[in-house]
Amino acid sequence: MAFELPKLPYAYNALAPHISEETLQFHHGKHHAAYVAKLNELVANTKLANLSLEEVVRTSDGAIFNNAAQHWNHSFYWNCMAPKAGGKPGGALADAIKRDFKGFDEFKAQFGEAAVGQFGSGWAWLVQKRDGSLAVEKTANAENPLTRGLRPLLVCDVWEHAYYIDYRNARAKYVEAFWNVVNWQLVASNLK
Numbered sequence: 001m002a003f004e005l006p007k008l009p010y011a012y013n014a015l016a017p018h019i020s021e022e023t024l025q026f027h028h029g030k031h032h033a034a035y036v037a038k039l040n041e042l043v044a045n046t047k048l049a050n051l052s053l054e055e056v057v058r059t060s061d062g063a064i065f066n067n068a069a070q071h072w073n074h075s076f077y078w079n080c081m082a083p084k085a086g087g088k089p090g091g092a093l094a095d096a097i098k099r100d101f102k103g104f105d106e107f108k109a110q111f112g113e114a115a116v117g118q119f120g121s122g123w124a125w126l127v128q129k130r131d132g133s134l135a136v137e138k139t140a141n142a143e144n145p146l147t148r149g150l151r152p153l154l155v156c157d158v159w160e161h162a163y164y165i166d167y168r169n170a171r172a173k174y175v176e177a178f179w180n181v182v183n184w185q186l187v188a189s190n191l192k
């Protein structure tokens with residue numbers, strides 16, 4: 001079965017003014033769609049076509065990995081955001097952040113630094129390690145922490161296509177706006 005572009009979990013205009021309708025239309029409808037189409041082209045008539053997306057991400061390399069991981073990363077990114085979201089997490093996630101970052105503000109600073117500081121295209125992540133502790137990571141291009149045994153909890157896309165329409169070259173402004181749309185409920189549900 002071919003891989004499919006998931007529907008956005010909200011309307012294209014639902015994250016405005018933080019992320020505009022035009023950005024989401026290009027980002028989801030053109031960029032993400034292109035990764036899915038390319039992935040399907042590359043795995044057609046191979047045994048990879050029958051694997052789950054996560055299995056392809058974990059076991060492939062080269063162009064197949066790049067397109068599969070970009071499909072996984074974008075699908076995850078859409079779910080990490082929601083309209084009328086943002087604020088601060090509560091419950092077990094808030095406790096874990098307090099334990100491993102000395103508080104939400106310090107976590108936010110570290111995550112923002114990873115997102116703004118990633119040189120070139122990539123992603124900023126909150127991950128859970130095998131020992132249960134949380135950490136901030138940044139990855140280049142399509143790289144995904146799953147391949148290093150880390151559990152992604154939250155991601156921010158820092159490829160230019162994620163923010164250029166709305167913020168031009170000002171990645172830091174996009175990352176600041178991102179906090180207004182973080183879907184903490186989803187992030188908390190990823191915690192093991």
Ligand SMILES: [Fe+2]
Nearest residue numbers: 157159161162
């Ligand atoms: Fe992207």
